Amino acid sequence: SLQAANLCSSYAPQACRPSLLRLARISRTPATAVCPFLRAVTGPERPSRPPRAAGARKLPVLYNSRVSALRLCQCRIVTAHASMLRSTSALLLTRLATTTIRAMAAIDSSGCAGECYADGTYQRGSRLRLGLVRHGESMNNVHEAQGTYKTGRVADPELSPRGRRQAEVLGAFLGNTSKAEYFGLGKIDEIWVSPHRRTLDTAAPAAKATGLAPRVYTDIFEAGGIYDANDAYDAFVARGGMTRAEMQAAHPTYVLPDAVDATGWYRGPGKESDDECRARAKRVLERVRATASGLKDSRNVLVVAHYDFISAFLDAVLVPGTTGEFARWRHHNTAVTVVDIEQATGEVAFMKVNAAPHIYEADEGLLSGFPL
Structure with missing residues (x-):
């Protein structure tokens, strides 16, 4: 409609x-x-x-x-x-x-x-605005681009040098209020971040630029979770991910939930399936709607997450019956997709999809994420 x-x-x-x-x-x-x-x-x-x-x-x-x-x-x-x-x-x-x-x-x-x-026409009720950010380029992304993903991937990769630079230019862009208004995020109230190493590191420059302490949420991780795979990529062993001590050492200002402990945070029995990720994304959507329903004033939240999870979240909004792989959306590394959740109704409105003005503005050959 x-x-x-x-x-x-x-x-x-x-x-x-x-x-x-x-x-x-x-x-x-x-x-x-x-x-x-x-x-x-x-x-x-x-x-x-x-x-x-x-x-x-x-x-x-x-x-x-x-x-x-x-x-x-x-x-x-x-x-x-x-x-x-x-x-x-x-x-x-x-x-x-x-x-x-x-x-x-x-x-x-x-x-x-x-x-x-103007009265009643241009004024809307409170809303929760989410700026959904895909992490910077990871070393697994590099292996995927080079055709060595199955043999070169690791369970929880770091950012590549280009990925770190992408995170830096995103942080600088969001730290400039007039530029951040391009996303409708001139004043960011919170930063939510996935517990993967690459998302934690991607959020750091934005956290520094805005003076905010990111909150780690263990339900917005990437599809599949944390796992090792054999060379044939047909057998998988779950890993816990970064421990609480490791996260605190790398990012002392981040707010960690109790679910991050001495064994890590990932609790899956193995590699999460695509449909299991989709079910999780629907639960996150309901959690976000519940958060929006309790707002008195509008808030802007930066959510640093992943290609497949963001795709699953958007599918949960528009075509919730979708199953299988995440083929409908495209996300460049550190690109931003902006959606509003209305406080009164829970309706979701799209503002931006896969927007990366900071990447083009830098003009340093930083665009990555999928073949053009």
Whole structure:
């Protein structure tokens, strides 16, 4: 289901109509059921004017068939009604979730169908904003790129030299409030981090730049967990991961849960399966929604995690019935995906997907994570 963001709920620009109608056709759903905004643009009549709140500031309505470069209308995916769509449209939903639909509408006296008002239109309730970060390039990533993953991998790899530099430029970017606003993370309130060595090290520059003490969460680890494998990669032995003493020595400011002890933190019997990871990601989503529901004020959280886990989390939001491998999403090393969880409803809205402006800004050949 599409819902307009930053636009009066009674209006929709003509330029959005083709995308909305296409979604309706593919999902075999009545157009007005896919998006109530189509009611305002599919008929010849003009939309009725909403009641005006006392003292509300007038804003021009973006309702004009003459598209020009003056005003931006954004539509975003809201997942509360995603179940109404047939599975054939799931891929379209996923693609639309990664893309902001932009329509430029002329703002002049002849192009306005009415007025919308700032009060109640642009103000939203509290929300929990998550900046989901994939860790910097690890030595296992290097082996994978070189075709030596099965023989060269280790259970809990360190960052490569390039991965450490990626973490540094991310930390510097997030430490600059004006730059961090690109992600909507101008003020980061918390940092959550996976207990893998590569994520702990990736979070360190951001923690230093923001002055925050990262909290380690043992339920956001990478799919598979911590394990050793034979050369054929068909037999696996679980390992505990970094111990409490090792984490405290490497990162003394980090806040560790009791689950990290003298034996490590990973408790799996072997290599976690992809579907077991997906089930865990759904539990994390419910935990995050519960956290959001208790908020009085909006908060921004940086979550330093992993390719497959972030993919599983996003699938849990958009297409929760997905099974098997994590093939729907792409994440560069230290790229950021930003989602909002609404306090009142638990709905999840996408802001950014796989955004890496810090990598391009550095211009040091730091882009890595998957073949382009």
